[in-house]
Amino acid sequence: MDGVRRVVDEMYVRVLADPELTHFFDGVPMEKLARMQTEFIASITSGDIQYTGADLTKVHAGRGITGVHFSKFCGHLTDALEANNVSSHAIDQVLGKLAMYSDKITGSSNVDG
Numbered sequence: 001m002d003g004v005r006r007v008v009d010e011m012y013v014r015v016l017a018d019p020e021l022t023h024f025f026d027g028v029p030m031e032k033l034a035r036m037q038t039e040f041i042a043s044i045t046s047g048d049i050q051y052t053g054a055d056l057t058k059v060h061a062g063r064g065i066t067g068v069h070f071s072k073f074c075g076h077l078t079d080a081l082e083a084n085n086v087s088s089h090a091i092d093q094v095l096g097k098l099a100m101y102s103d104k105i106t107g108s109s110n111v112d113g
């Protein structure tokens, strides 16, 4: 969990510095978000951890998140994983799992992605 948390913190530094993504996080309690995101990523990469946060479809609905935003977000995660010396094989596995959630994240705004 500590390793995942390091990666997640680094990812959100990059996401918040991205002019196309930062406004989505205005007013969002980032400490709680980082905690839940850590739990979520840990849960999809290890069978021992259970995600206890909000339903991903509900929490992202109505925010106007497109496939382009989703891809950029995953790009920042990739950079954060690389910066923490995660192997490219393991990175591919994480990205492959996350790709399965893209419909939940982008919802009905998935028009251009």
Ligand code: HEM
Residues within 6 Å of the ligand: 021, 024, 025, 028, 029, 032, 033, 036, 037, 040, 052, 053, 054, 055, 056, 059, 060, 065, 069, 070, 073, 074, 098, 101, 105
């Ligand atoms: C693989 C992609 C993604 C995953 C796995 C993911 C996962 C999560 C998780 C676990 C939460 C916390 C839920 C809770 O508080 O219980 C969350 C919240 C949030 N996500 Fe995502 N997310 C993804 C992509 C995105 C993208 C691309 C955006 C916007 C560009 C985004 C914007 C948000 C916002 C604004 C919240 C905070 C909601 C709130 O607390 O009010 N997410 N996400």
